[in-house]
Amino acid sequence: MMQLLDCTRAPNPRRVRIFMAEKGIELPRREIDLSAGEQFSEAFRRINPECAVPVLELDDGSAICEVLAICDYLESQFPGQALLGENARQRAEVLMWNSRLEFNGLLAVAEYIRNTLKGFKDRAISGAQNYPQIPELAERGRLRAIAYFQRLDAHLDGREFIATERYTLADISAQVAVDFARWLKLDLTADCANLRRWHEAVSARPSASA
Structure with missing residues (x-):
């Protein structure tokens, strides 16, 4: 199932959350504890070697990292309010x-x-x-x-x-x-x-x- 690897306090994940809220997208979210260094764990490094959030995990197990890439993918999958322009x-x-x-x-x-x-x-x-x-x-x-x-x-x-x-x-x-x-x-x-x-x-x- 598609889910967002998130951190409530961090600015970049918030950009994706606002983007999703504007488009009415509801996805499961998993909180990554940056203060505890969870982003440096071996499990997380396998998902994103750059050790950063946000990450969008797709249904096939692959991952999209970086805010713009995530937003571009969501824009293509969830038409409606165009947050990246209409043309x-x-x-x-x-x-x-x-x-x-x-x-x-x-x-x-x-x-x-x-x-x-x-x-x-x-x-x-x-x-x-x-x-x-x-x-x-x-x-x-x-x-x-x-x-x-x-x-x-x-x-x-x-x-x-x-x-x-x-x-x-x-x-x-x-x-x-x-x-x-x-x-x-x-x-x-x-x-x-x-x-x-x-x-x-x-x-x-x-x-x-x-």
Whole structure:
């Protein structure tokens, strides 16, 4: 049976859960205890050698890893609300913004958080390898995130959503990045009226609690 290997607190699995909630997809979920290092177990490594969640296990026992790959598969299997665009042009726009948000948003915030919090000591980068924290990278990540979301604030002037004219994966990625930053009390919506308006709206959607 298809199931999602999940971690309730982690940002990337949340992106998939929001995606599923928006499309009305209900799948069994298995919680992976990242704090206990379950992702490094031999059993989990056989599923995903990168030691990361989320993972979508398929009926045939194979696995799809990485948020975009999982969402693309779910979009193809569960038609309905199109969260990756309704045509080639819209899909390209959504993927463009999602890529920007992953690199300039989620990764910048992760750089800040994982190089700051003591709980990530020697785990500054997620995955199979251990890497030491570098304080300078924490500050760089913080500055990168602030600068990017200020640019996104300008983009949202007069817009309801980030890509196309409807809620998409791009909004999900930005939404999770803003919430993730608040782990260290970094409010990316500060002094960004458009971003704050947008974030309040997407946070009011039922899927935000996924």
